[in-house]
Amino acid sequence: MMLRAGIIGMTIATALSAAPPSVRQITNDGLLKQRPNWSPDGQHVVFARHRGSTIFLFVRNIVTGNEERLTMPETPEFDAVFAPDGKSLLFTFDKVSPGQGDMEVHRITWMERTPTPMAISRKGLSHEESPAWSPTGKRFAFSSTYQGNQEIYAADIDGEEWMRLTDDVATDAHPAWSPDGKTIAFATSRWGNFEIALMDPDGGNLRRFTSSFGLDDYPCWSPDGKLLAWVSNRDGNLEIYVQDTAGSQPPRNVTENAAIDNFPAWTPDGRLSLISDRGDGFELYVTERPFSP
């Protein structure tokens, strides 16, 4: 069944106060997968799959179930994200300088599959990774270690004019640009363990979004910008939490499963996908219904 088929005219939604939503299993190979991301039309999902000593990006057609490698290099690649227009993707490419990793953010066109370096090492073996598009597709945020600590940066889509958005001796990671373009969520350890923070696209107006005993990481915005999902181990196990971005309600554990639930990602119609090993190995799951605040 097409994922998109249930989108139009949809009237049923999963409320944040309801029981854990039912989910549908998408993949079926058991191998570890990381950081799914959905195409704007909901037809494809891209994710990194670990097999042996490889980490490769795969694109899965939700309608046919067919999968293909996004690129063909034999070096590790991960963290792919579709552009807002769906015509290209940003991803983290591992150059693997002799015997050592060297991450860069590359862009690949959807049709021609031609990769282009976007954010490359400016100093030594710095790591540029975890790209996140702005909603206009004209800029992207990412993390980099080139100035001696892992910080969040933003750049124009040509990869030039880097702007450093964070400046703290702690670790800042995993930026996510809000659909209205006004806010970037990210994970930071500046207050202890990882918490979710929000800031303006120029790095200003930093504020703390989560405050829990456990770690909070991998923030992602719902398509309408009203909800934020992330992974947390605040109950002693990795679970997916969702909260309205206004913070009017407490965060809700929407997985409540003894398995590892990680790497949340929204579908264009407001369903929530995740990677979980609740079955026979790690698989991609998606909720049957969209969420509502």
Added chain:
Amino acid sequence: MLRIGQLLTGDCQRLTRRELIRAGALSAVGVSLADALRAQARSPEAAPAKSVILLWLWGGPSHLDTFDLKPNAPVQYRGPYSPIPTTVPGVEICELLPQLSKRAHTYSLLRSLRGTSNDHGIAGTIGLTGSSNGAASLSGQVLPGAVEPTHGSIVSKILGASTGMPRFMTLGGHLHQGKRAITGEGGAALGPMHDPFRLDYHPDTGLELPHLTLADGLTPSGIDARGKLQLRLDQLARGVDRSPNMARLDEYYQQAFSLLTDPAARNVFDLDREPEPLRRRYGKYRFGQCCLLARRLVEAGAKFVQVNWSSHVEPVEDSGDGGWDMHDRYFQQYQDRHAWMLDRALSALLDDLRERGLLSETVVVAVGEFGRTPKINNKAGRDHWEHVYSGLVAGGGLQAGKVIGASDRLGEYPATAAFTSADLFATVLGQLGITTTSLTTNNLLPQGNRIEDLIG
């Protein structure tokens, strides 16, 4: 379904499973596994432990992000993870190890292990033999002295030669730093018959015999699946007296064929015989399933099973196969993979051994060759740190629920008496009844001193 992998030769040519089984049926196998299982181990009667499972965390885990967190240290040291309480009052470990936190009463932590080298090759040799003799550094420099036998080989030697089920088994390939294999993984002067019998398990391919290497000039390149193998084996057998390496070849072949042709042995290796929920508890990834296989091997009579976390120190992102040597992006990789893989597999192993009544007679050790720099480097990673690190020890009559030793405020140096890996394994082997006397009787140099607080 049991899937036996390929028999790899020195030039990476392969014998298929069908060839192996046919060869096994044709060969003289010697004592069967069933016989071996009935045989009584010749371990000292009073020894509290009968076997050891060593989880070798190759590459060097960070002590500050596993078992010795420093939440009050500056952010450049403490890292992005918080400590969580455990079942032992006052003892805390990393929040990414929640299952192990619930089992702290079943193991003890050593927080003042100290090494003498920050080179994987040298520290690895020290960790596995108690001595730097013959160790090879990253640059290729070989330290003086003859390589000492590794702990498992000593167990194999003193507790008796293998009959059917090898006494010393390693799950995983040869350990490497870069492209250089380290020394100290085998029997050394004890002879190749006390080298580990290697197995491996991959979820994709099942059980494998990854490094069954033939002697020079004896690669079975001309062997096909049409019946020439017996002839070739006969030729090989005639070479036994002419080549010292043939003894090893013969030993390996006999073990391999015995294991492959003995139904009882095949059962031991068949993880599909385990209940699916148990396999999931271990985790259906290589390390998890290897820990389960280690339990089955110990249950079947193996005396020392070493599970290598990886063959290479480097993580996949650095051209490795998932090791702990994460100079870059340590936290990213540790959080996404290493932490829960270790947490789940080790917790399941402890539970499984206890539920089967085996934990009291099986020593479980989880340790790497060193720790990592307390101060986070400029690549969101941690570098090598030999001055202090941590290890976990459980079972086999050793003390549980204790923290032995401590590091200083920043996790840089021991704050209490320090222990070496030689001390750790002197303690472990002591639980098997292997004493200074039994070592010297076998012309082995005793290494280290037993850790009295761990013995209780």
